Amino acid sequence: xxxxVNVEFLAKDAVKAVDRGDLIVIIDxxxxxxxxxxxxxxxxxxxxxxxxxxxxxxxxxxxxxYILAGERGxxxxxxxxxxxxxxxYTPEKVSGKIIILTTxxxxxxxxxxxxxxxxxxxxxxxxxxxxxxxxSIANAEDIGISIVQAGTKGxxxxxxxxxxxxxxxxxxxxESEVELSDAAxxxxxxxxxxxxxxxxxxxxxxxxxxxxxxxxxxxxxFSCRKNLFSIVPIYRKxxxxxxx
Numbered sequence: 001x002x003x004x005v006n007v008e009f010l011a012k013d014a015v016k017a018v019d020r021g022d023l024i025v026i027i028d029x030x031x032x033x034x035x036x037x038x039x040x041x042x043x044x045x046x047x048x049x050x051x052x053x054x055x056x057x058x059x060x061x062x063x064x065x066y067i068l069a070g071e072r073g074x075x076x077x078x079x080x081x082x083x084x085x086x087x088x089y090t091p092e093k094v095s096g097k098i099i100i101l102t103t104x105x106x107x108x109x110x111x112x113x114x115x116x117x118x119x120x121x122x123x124x125x126x127x128x129x130x131x132x133x134x135x136s137i138a139n140a141e142d143i144g145i146s147i148v149q150a151g152t153k154g155x156x157x158x159x160x161x162x163x164x165x166x167x168x169x170x171x172x173x174x175e176s177e178v179e180l181s182d183a184a185x186x187x188x189x190x191x192x193x194x195x196x197x198x199x200x201x202x203x204x205x206x207x208x209x210x211x212x213x214x215x216x217x218x219x220x221x222f223s224c225r226k227n228l229f230s231i232v233p234i235y236r237k238x239x240x241x242x243x244x
Contacts, residue, residue, distance in 0.1 A: 002142060002178070003138045003143060003176055004022075004144035004178075004181070005144065005171060005178050005179065005181060006144060006181045006183070006184065007168075007181060007184045007187060009125050009161075009183070010109050010113075010150075010154060010155075010156070011106075011108045011109035011146065011150045011151055011158045011194075012112055012153040014026070014109055014112035014116075014146075014148045015112055015115075017028030017113070017165075018112075018114075018141045021117075021142060021144075022144040022145055022146035023117075023134055023138055023143055023144070023145050023146070023148075024114070024119045024120070024133060025134060025146070025149055025234070026120070026121050027111055027121065027148065027150060027163050027164060027167070028106030028108070028126060029123055029159045029160050029162075029163040029202075030158075030202075030205075030211060030220060031211075031219055032101075032103040032150065033106055033150075034124070034219075034222070035085070035101070036101070036121045036123075036233050037086075037123050037125045037231065038087075038089050038229070039099060040233050040241070040242045041229045042089055042091045043094060043095030044089070044095070044097055044098070044099055045097060046098045046099070046240060046241050047098075047100075047233075047239070047241075048098065048099070048100050048101065048238060048239055048240070049065070049101050049102070049152040049240060050077050050101070050102045051108050051111050053072065053077055056068060056070060056101075056102040057079070057101060059100050059239070060100050062196055066097070066229075067081050067082060067093075067100065068080050068081050068084065068099075068100050069082035069084070069099050070082075070083070070084060070101050070102035070107075071084035071104065071217065072104060074214045074216065075214065079205070083105050084101075085216060085219050087218060088147050088159075088218060092113075096238055103214065104152075105150040105153065105154075106150045107189060109149075110235050110240075112236070112240075113148065116167075116237075117128060118134075118137055118143075119234065119235040120133065120167050120233060120235070121231050121232075121235065122242075124163055124198075124224055124225065125223065125225060126226070126227070126228075126233075127166040127167045127169075127227055128227045128230075129229065129231060130170075130232050131167050131173075131231050132170070133232045133243065134171070135176050138176075139176055145183040147164045147183075147184070149162050149163075149164060149165065152206065152207045157207060158206075158207075159202045159205050159207060159208065161187050162187070162191050162201065164189045165187035165189070165190050165191025165192070166195075168180065169188055169191055173186065198224050199224075202220060202224055
């Protein structure tokens, strides 16, 4: 069996992957997917992604024991307990907690994917783990894999493209036969070229420059660490948990 690997460049294009019946991996490397992976690795019980600030605030009003978290323009909104920095999501703050999360791009990509059976969250932090789990399920169910990049405010994102390449690189190591789309192949070539100095290359992206201006350089450094965690977040029935 040959596993087809596709790539979509923007959050809204997740619907194309849903229509294909693919397993979907959502990427928002800086910083939503890195935050989700870190929160679950540090003991968060679940994460509920929502698209708008109003929806997040309403849901929190109904569930005041949940943590209200997220960002707009890179910054924590008024009245929110946590922002979108993975370094904020320490075990002391999130262990055993349910988090309501809304971000500019990442949570939109998740909600656009809702029609799919399998939706995972990928990042540099868990590239190997998410690739291995994706290959296992794609083999078992005879389906393709689509990596969906959240992008930045509806535009192509360099860091998401390189993160896609990191996951495609892990997929290519599998004993299973994979067939890469042109976009998947391009992401792999870009990652291979950038891999030896990954952080410096990602620092060149427009989104990274904005985060640096806002004082989040350490978030970029952390989010570029490869295979730090072995967990795979799964989005199902509106909730993200750690797949068992």
